Amino acid sequence: MTTQDINVKQQPAVAATGSDTDTLLATDQLTKKFGGLTAVDSVDFSVTEGEIRCLIGPNGAGKSTLLELITGQLSPTEGDIYFDGTDLTGLDTHERIDTGLSVKFQSPHVYENLSVTENLRVPLQRTDRDTERVLAETLERTALSGDADTQASELSHGEKQRLEIGMALTLDPKLMLLDEPVAGMSIDETDDVAALIRSLHDDGMTFLVVEHDMEFVRRISEQVTVLNQGSILRQGPIEEIESDEEVRRIYLGENA
Numbered sequence: 001m002t003t004q005d006i007n008v009k010q011q012p013a014v015a016a017t018g019s020d021t022d023t024l025l026a027t028d029q030l031t032k033k034f035g036g037l038t039a040v041d042s043v044d045f046s047v048t049e050g051e052i053r054c055l056i057g058p059n060g061a062g063k064s065t066l067l068e069l070i071t072g073q074l075s076p077t078e079g080d081i082y083f084d085g086t087d088l089t090g091l092d093t094h095e096r097i098d099t100g101l102s103v104k105f106q107s108p109h110v111y112e113n114l115s116v117t118e119n120l121r122v123p124l125q126r127t128d129r130d131t132e133r134v135l136a137e138t139l140e141r142t143a144l145s146g147d148a149d150t151q152a153s154e155l156s157h158g159e160k161q162r163l164e165i166g167m168a169l170t171l172d173p174k175l176m177l178l179d180e181p182v183a184g185m186s187i188d189e190t191d192d193v194a195a196l197i198r199s200l201h202d203d204g205m206t207f208l209v210v211e212h213d214m215e216f217v218r219r220i221s222e223q224v225t226v227l228n229q230g231s232i233l234r235q236g237p238i239e240e241i242e243s244d245e246e247v248r249r250i251y252l253g254e255n256a
């Protein structure tokens with residue numbers, strides 16, 4: 001399915017973000033209220049095919065809520081989400097994954113008692129892909145070939161993150177959502193994850209990354225969206241965002 005197939009309701013979101021038919025993910029007036037608190041407030045947001053878009057913002061800005069609305073862990077109070085021509089409203093998280101959306105949460109969710117290869121086989125059971133070929137490819141892409149038989153519990157934090165990205169890759173997603181992928185990592189581990197994201201991007205993968213580490217954002221992302229109090233404050237190239245006075249006052253002053 002292509003973005004041409006997106007129904008008429010998507011048009012405002014695409015138009016509002018200035019994107020065209022390359023839009024892979026779009027939200028239209030997306031809103032989430034928790035009682036009297038509006039955590040996400042009429043957000044028109046989009047991710048273009050092939051880009052690495054980072055979502056930043058101060059604590060409580062609504063980043064996790066937006067991510068959870070996209071993954072289907074939360075239902076919107078109002079608004080819609082479209083992905084690759086499909087209206088995701090009404091689909092549960094597994095059904096969203098089947099449309100090509102992949103999610104990697106902050107802390108690694110790997111099976112500690114299984115080997116690296118066995119972990120990679122778990123998501124593959126859901127597909128009819130050529131398991132042995134995909135396994136070999138994924139081990140190589142995540143630089144885990146040397147640890148194919150290592151039990152996951154023996155991996156470092158950074159290796160576990162790479163393994164989980166690998167598990168997502170086995171399903172051949174169209175968009176990877178990563179929630180703070182380098183939180184708590186050493187410099188070397190951060191380097192490895194940045195290199196992995198860049199190389200997957202070079203192969204055409206699209207990313208939406210929620211991240212606090214601005215040095216990491218600078219390294220992986222060209223396009224940044226700043227969320228503040230549930231609304232989009234700014235979006236644009238990283239250089240523009242970093243030099244924007246209001247962004248600096250609200251967010252970067254304390255994180256740059």
Ligand SMILES: Nc1ncnc2c1ncn2[C@@H]1O[C@H](COP(=O)(O)OP(=O)(O)OP(=O)(O)O)[C@@H](O)[C@H]1O
Nearest residue numbers: 034037038039057058059060061062063064065066
């Ligand atoms: N389940 C919930 N019930 C009530 N309020 C919530 C719930 N989840 C989030 N909130 C509130 O919604 C607002 C946005 O929270 P959210 O976690 O999305 O922000 P965030 O940008 O991800 O923050 P952080 O960077 O600290 O993770 C906050 O005021 C938060 O307290």
